Amino acid sequence: MASALILESLTKLRQFCCHPSLLPKGTLPIELESSAKFDALKIKVQALVEQKEKVIIFSQFTSMLKIIKKWLDEEKIKTFYLDGATNDRQDLVDGFEKSAEGVFLISLKAGGVGLNLVSCHYMFIYDPWWNPAAESQAADRVHRIGQKRGVFIYRLITKGTIEEKVLALQQKKSEIAKNIFDGLQAQKLTAEDLMELLG
Numbered sequence: 001m002a003s004a005l006i007l008e009s010l011t012k013l014r015q016f017c018c019h020p021s022l023l024p025k026g027t028l029p030i031e032l033e034s035s036a037k038f039d040a041l042k043i044k045v046q047a048l049v050e051q052k053e054k055v056i057i058f059s060q061f062t063s064m065l066k067i068i069k070k071w072l073d074e075e076k077i078k079t080f081y082l083d084g085a086t087n088d089r090q091d092l093v094d095g096f097e098k099s100a101e102g103v104f105l106i107s108l109k110a111g112g113v114g115l116n117l118v119s120c121h122y123m124f125i126y127d128p129w130w131n132p133a134a135e136s137q138a139a140d141r142v143h144r145i146g147q148k149r150g151v152f153i154y155r156l157i158t159k160g161t162i163e164e165k166v167l168a169l170q171q172k173k174s175e176i177a178k179n180i181f182d183g184l185q186a187q188k189l190t191a192e193d194l195m196e197l198l199g
Contacts, residue, residue: 010162010197012027013161013162014127014162014163015061015063015064016161017037017127017158017161017162017163018035018037018038018059018061018064018126018127019035019037019038019064019067020032020033020034020035021033021035021067022061022063022064022067036158037126037156037158038067038068038071040156041057041068041124041126041156042071044124044154045057045072045077045103045124046075048122049077049101049103052100052101053120053121053122054096054099054101054102054103054104054119054120054121054122055102055103055104055120055122055123055124056103056104056106056117056120056122056123056124057103057104057105057106057123057124057126058106058107058108058123058124058125058126059105059107059108059126059127060107060108060109060127060129061107061127062083062084062107064126064127065081065083065105065106065107068105068126069081069105072103072105077102077103078099078101078102078103079102079103079104079105080092080095080096080099080102080103080104080105081104081105082104082105082106082107082110083106083107083109083110084107084109084110086110089110089115093115093116093117096117096119096120097117097118097119099119104117104120108129120151121150121151121152122151122152122154123151123152123153123154124153124154124155124156125153125154125155125156126156127156127163128155128156128157128163128166128167162197165197166197
């Protein structure tokens with residue numbers, strides 16, 4: 001019971017870093033509709049699109065991908081979307097690869113394996129996954145045989161939040177951080193680890 005509560009609390013803190021609207025209604029004393037991280041992403045993506053560059057954005061939270069997609073649709077930016085419920089994965093990938101423009105939104109679970117994306121040179125990891133192997137898998141989607149140009153990978157970290165704390169913890173105790181965010185055994189956290197994360 002305690003481990004489930006810990007995981008739920010950490011997930012809510014991570015969601016808040018992504019965008020306040022990801023939290024269930026009533027979680028916060030006031031309703032917040034803006035997100036500094038999302039605003040930073042919009043500025044960067046808009047600039048790349050204006051330069052005729054294609055972009056891939058990864059997030060663990062499909063609810064965050066849907067917020068990004070809504071903005072892209074409003075801006076009339078061509079969008080490709082892939083999550084665990086997507087059936088025509090290969091058709092979607094082929095469409096993005098053949099297209100001269102577009103932003104591809106991909107969830108962590110759906111995009112971990114089996115994708116070959118070599119036409120894009122800008123990738124964003126919107127919310128860090130704390131498991132270096134998972135991030136490497138995402139990067140491998142664009143660093144494939146056939147890639148002829150360099151790939152720029154941006155990791156968006158909200159300063160002064162749980163995201164920074166977990167990155168620091170990952171460096172010291174990578175196995176613990178992996179277990180937390182892979183949803184495994186929160187019992188492996190010591191009281192000291194929790195104080196460092198939540199203190």
